[in-house]
Amino acid sequence: MKITPAHARIQNQQLILKTIYDGNGISRAQIARETKLTRPTVSNVVANLIEDGLVEEGGLAESLGGRRGITLRVPDDARHLIGLDLARGDFRGAIINLRGEIIHRIELPLKSNDGDKAIALVYELLDQLVESTDRPLLGIGIGAPGPVDVVKGVMHHAVNLNWRDIPLRDLLQDRYQLPVYIANDCQVAALAEITFGKVGDDIRNLVLVNIGWGVGAGIVINNQLLHGPLGAGEIGHVVVEENGNLCTCGNQGCLETVASSRAIIQRAQDLAQQNPSSLLNQFSNSIEDISLDTIRQAFQNGDSDANQVVYDAGRSLGIAAANLVGILGSSRIFFAGSVTCFGDQLLEIIRIEMNKRVLPLTANATEIGFASLGSNNVLLGASALLLPDELGLL
Numbered sequence: 067m068k069i070t071p072a073h074a075r076i077q078n079q080q081l082i083l084k085t086i087y088d089g090n091g092i093s094r095a096q097i098a099r100e101t102k103l104t105r106p107t108v109s110n111v112v113a114n115l116i117e118d119g120l121v122e123e124g125g126l127a128e129s130l131g132g133r134r135g136i137t138l139r140v141p142d143d144a145r146h147l148i149g150l151d152l153a154r155g156d157f158r159g160a161i162i163n164l165r166g167e168i169i170h171r172i173e174l175p176l177k178s179n180d181g182d183k184a185i186a187l188v189y190e191l192l193d194q195l196v197e198s199t200d201r202p203l204l205g206i207g208i209g210a211p212g213p214v215d216v217v218k219g220v221m222h223h224a225v226n227l228n229w230r231d232i233p234l235r236d237l238l239q240d241r242y243q244l245p246v247y248i249a250n251d252c253q254v255a256a257l258a259e260i261t262f263g264k265v266g267d268d269i270r271n272l273v274l275v276n277i278g279w280g281v282g283a284g285i286v287i288n289n290q291l292l293h294g295p296l297g298a299g300e301i302g303h304v305v306v307e308e309n310g311n312l313c314t315c316g317n318q319g320c321l322e323t324v325a326s327s328r329a330i331i332q333r334a335q336d337l338a339q340q341n342p343s344s345l346l347n348q349f350s351n352s353i354e355d356i357s358l359d360t361i362r363q364a365f366q367n368g369d370s371d372a373n374q375v376v377y378d379a380g381r382s383l384g385i386a387a388a389n390l391v392g393i394l395g396s397s398r399i400f401f402a403g404s405v406t407c408f409g410d411q412l413l414e415i416i417r418i419e420m421n422k423r424v425l426p427l428t429a430n431a432t433e434i435g436f437a438s439l440g441s442n443n444v445l446l447g448a449s450a451l452l453l454p455d456e457l458g459l460l
Contacts, residue, residue: 078103080458082111086121086138087164087459093135112138119202120144120457140164145204145457148195148244149449152188152227153211153251159191160442161199162449164459166262168442170198181228185237192242204456205245206238207448209254213300216293219248247451252276252299253291254447255402255437256284261450261460264438273390274437275301275383277403281322283386284447285394289460302326304389306382324382327358327404330375334361337371345369362407379405380412384419387434391424396431402443406436 078101085097092100098108115121121144124137142163151158160171174191176184192206212224219235238246249257256274272286281302285292292299302322303315310319311329323329335356338346345364350356364372387399405412413434421429439446453459 078107079111079115082108083115083120083140083457084459086112086115087140087457090139091124091137092139093137095135097138142167143169143201146199146201147204147449147452148192148206149445149447150188150191150206150208151251151444151448152224153209153444157187157191158445159195160445160449161195162446164453166258166446166449168445170195171445172198176227179226179228181232184227184229185232188234188238189241192238196242203244205247205452206242207254207451208234208246208248209251209444209448210234210248211251214248214250214293216247216249216253216291219246221248245452245456247448247455249291249293249448249451250282250284250299251444252282253284253293254451255439255443256286256400256447257291257450258439258443258445258447259400259437260286260289261453262439262446263443271394271397273394273397273399274443275386275399275401277325277327277383277401277405279326279328281326281386283390285390287394289454301386301390304386306385321382321386325379325386325405330361330379330405331356331358333378334364334372334375337375341371344371346371358404358407365408365411376408376412377415380408380415381419383412384416385423387416387420387432388423391420391428391432396428398433398435400435400437402437402439 081101082097085100086092094108094112098105112121120140121138122141124139126134126136142165145164147162149160149162156173156175158173161169163169172191172194174187176187210221213222215222221229221232221234223230235246235248255276256272259274260272270289274284276282283299283301285299303317303320305317305319306321307319307324311323312318313320313323334346335353338344338356339353345367346356346360346369349363350360361372361375365376390399417434437443
């Protein structure tokens with residue numbers, strides 16, 4: 067495809083803006099050297115970016131033998147981003163700046179799974195967020211439950227919201243006249259780690275396995291989300307136990323039936339009922355009160371039943387990790403969500419099981435760890451969806 071002058075201008079602007087964003091205190095001369103663009107081109111683009119409020123001048127740059135240039139930076143609040151997390155029992159939204167700092171956050175309880183009422187709650191959340199900032203808004207990013215068509219912005223099936231084939235992007239763009247991007251919540255959580263997390267500037271490939279009521283994965287390759295028309299990363303419904311428990315999807319022995327928080331709690335309750343002397347009973351008032359925190363306490367105190375539950379979950383996650391490594395090669399695989407409460411012992415179980423099932427060379431080059439952004443990862447990742455297309459960042 068032939069590159070038109072208009073395309074060239076956009077590419078140059080995005081390249082220069084990214085160079086300034088990454089450099090965070092870089093002169094025009096340094097930009098020209100790094101981008102291989104002419105100094106007049108750099109000067110013209112920078113002038114436009116300053117006029118748009120995306121770039122500002124700072125102090126003098128370090129001397130490289132000639133006249134000291136003026137440093138340039140992208141102000142953290144040059145634009146604000148809206149991030150939504152619709153994958154929880156409540157709807158969460160935040161105003162986030164260009165460096166991933168949460169400026170303002172709102173949570174609204176989801177009182178009904180009626181589809182129309184859920185849409186109305188999204189509108190209510192966004193109305194409040196739009197009103198809460200006095201900075202230019204870059205757009206709206208959304209982390210959504212279930213399979214999502216990222217290209218069309220359609221939510222195919224969100225069971226808890228009673229949404230099926232909802233064109234959420236078009237609905238929101240028509241109402242707010244802002245760019246809207248939507249992806250699965252596990253996908254955006256992975257994007258958050260590679261954009262705003264502590265993975266290092268040289269890391270461009272990452273898998274994040276999110277474990278809560280269900281299990282899913284987000285995959286980032288070369289800083290790009292891996293997705294398909296019906297989503298990607300649905301590892302929660304990969305079978306890890308032949309003839310295992312029946313899953314909500316209709317199959318038996320899916321990863322979710324062993325490693326999700328609800329499966330772990332159910333297994334612990336069953337074992338506690340069979341073994342009255344289990345510490346699981348001592349750390350809870352009743353079988354029904356056993357929670358992840360109960361299991362964590364019993365596990366840390368060496369209870370054999372709790373150990374078995376955590377081992378089974380870690381083993382199944384290790385099998386899933388081995389499948390990911392076998393397909394994608396060496397990578398960073400981070401785990402997020404409720405089961406991170408079991409700490410490094412869980413990671414070691416996962417690592418040992420993974421190592422049994424992949425080439426030693428690949429296993430040794432794969433890092434297993436916990437995600438760094440905690441419960442805000444979906445909000446941050448949703449906002450990060452805006453940065454590549456709207457500003458050319460990432």
